[in-house]
Amino acid sequence: MHAQIVLFDGFDPLDVIAPYEVLHAGAVAAGGALTVALVSAEGPREVVSGTGGLALRATAALDPSRPGLVVVPGAAGRVGDPEDEPTDDSIPVLLGRTLTTDLPGLLKAAMDEPAVTVASVCGGSLVLAMAGLLEGRHATTHHLGLDLLDATGVRAVHARVVDDGDFVSGAGVTSGLDLALYLLERELGPRIAHAVEELFAYERRGTVWRDAGPQPAGAW
Structure with missing residues (x-):
């Protein structure tokens, strides 16, 4: 299995590094059953994040037909108040710029590929939603962006992780x-995940939300 973690100009470094380290450690624990790479829509290049000019290198172009995982991060930038005028370094502007690149088309191809699971961290689901790729799907994002998910036709869920089949956010x-x-x-088994949890001295938080089981009663 191969995991491709997407870089775009203004990305949030932690959205990239946290999944990269976990998945890489899982690859070691699984004896090489998983490989991990940083990719971009444009191919190999230095990609500057939205945090202090920190750059990471994409080593390949995103291949939407390659079986495995595609992980989309959010952006790092100025948050401000909702009534503020957007600035070049604001998160909505940084996310919106991805729509002017080849990334939306590549992500659509990945979403259409049965052998690919697309995942997102934080504002990564907003990239997909603004590209029109999540209408009617269940997804989560940073709590400040849940209303925007709703506005794009996404069924926003206030949960730490949401599993919607071939899309996990x-x-x-x-x-x-x-x-x-x-x-x-999910992909390599609980023993591998537990080994990585022990290595990083970190336990997963919250219940993974799925569209399954009875609805809670009353005012829940």
Whole structure:
């Protein structure tokens, strides 16, 4: 199995590094059953994050037909108040710029590929939603972006990790740890995920939400 973690200009480093480290450790624990790479829509290049000019290198172009996982991060930038005018370094602007690249088309191809599971961390689900790829799907994102998910026709869920079949999403920035550990459990088994939890001295938080089981009664 191969995991491709997407980089785009203005990405949030923790959205990338947390899943990368977890998945890489899982690959070691699984004896090489998983490989992990940083990719971009444009191919190999230095990609500058939205945090202090920190750059990471994409080593390949995103291949939407390659079986495995595609992980989409969010952006790092100025949050501000909702009534503020957007600035070039604001998160909505950084996320919106991805729509002017080849990334939406590549992500659509990945979503259409039965052998690929697409996952997102934080604002990564907003990238997919703004590209029109999540209408009617269940997803989560940072709590400040849940209304925007709703506005794009997504069935927003206030949960740490949401499993919607071939699309799995994580909420706030640090949820990349929980998302990646869950993906390890789902794809390689609980023993591998538990070994990585022990290595990093971190236990997954919250219940993974799925559209299954009875609805809670009353005011829940």
